Amino acid sequence: MAYFKSFPKINYNFNGESAVAVNLTAYAEVMDEVRLSTSFYQDYYIANGERADNVAFSLYNDPQLHWVLYLMNPKLREQGWPVSQKDLVKIAKKNHPNTTLVLRADMTSRLNVGTVIRGFTSEAVGTIVYKDLDLGQLTVETDGTFAVGELIEDVDKGLVFPDFTVDAVVAEHLSAHHYTKNGERVDINPYEPIPQDVIKTTFLEEYEKTNDSLKQIRVVKPDSINTVVSAFMKAIKS
Numbered sequence: 001m002a003y004f005k006s007f008p009k010i011n012y013n014f015n016g017e018s019a020v021a022v023n024l025t026a027y028a029e030v031m032d033e034v035r036l037s038t039s040f041y042q043d044y045y046i047a048n049g050e051r052a053d054n055v056a057f058s059l060y061n062d063p064q065l066h067w068v069l070y071l072m073n074p075k076l077r078e079q080g081w082p083v084s085q086k087d088l089v090k091i092a093k094k095n096h097p098n099t100t101l102v103l104r105a106d107m108t109s110r111l112n113v114g115t116v117i118r119g120f121t122s123e124a125v126g127t128i129v130y131k132d133l134d135l136g137q138l139t140v141e142t143d144g145t146f147a148v149g150e151l152i153e154d155v156d157k158g159l160v161f162p163d164f165t166v167d168a169v170v171a172e173h174l175s176a177h178h179y180t181k182n183g184e185r186v187d188i189n190p191y192e193p194i195p196q197d198v199i200k201t202t203f204l205e206e207y208e209k210t211n212d213s214l215k216q217i218r219v220v221k222p223d224s225i226n227t228v229v230s231a232f233m234k235a236i237k238s
Helices: 025-036 052-060 063-072 074-079 085-095 203-213 222-237
Strands: 009-014 017-022 041-045 099-103 116-119 125-132 137-142 151-154 159-171 176-181 184-186 199-202 216-220
Touching: 052 063, 052 216, 052 222, 063 074, 063 216, 063 222, 085 203, 176 203, 199 203, 216 222
Parallel strands: none
Antiparallel strands: 009 017, 041 216, 099 137, 099 159, 116 125, 116 151, 125 137, 151 159, 176 184, 176 199
16 A cells, blocks of 8 residues: 555564564554444454464455554554564573573672683583572573582682582573462562472563463454544544
């Protein structure tokens, strides 16, 4: 459609991934009445891997009408289109590419960011890039493989800490983002084993939660699309 080419472009982002799309934000107010009127819209659930043009073709037999989906759903304009599970895992790994070591010991004044550490048994070497005292986690940039049960050595100081035993080794994107109990977010004691009734929520699961929240959208009913598009085009030309 010729009118579509005249719209300015903008980058839409989702968890670090960006794509160029038409900037319809300036015209979004025109659609408020449509979005709030049950006579014009219906709910729609985006299937895994389904693109905006796929949805527009399925509903309106016109893939170019994907811009209407963004106008109808502010969260899509703000956060971007949901991605497939395969792509979501790639994004999570790209944003969290390191290794997480879980230590049940007080790291407040030791093992700071920038410290080079070595696994006493595995001899894996890595640099600490993040320390989460609340969760008892060290995020380490490393090419090696640390081992559960081994002690940690501060390479620069030549010190082996007898109380720093690796409790768990996990890919960063699968490490704890937070913990929940009975569906509610809770704090843990980082020096003690995690209770059985406390559930770990990983970084990947947080990405999945955000991605899933974008899949339930509001769309213009197929029998109303021509009326809505005509009214929209008339409004922005006035």
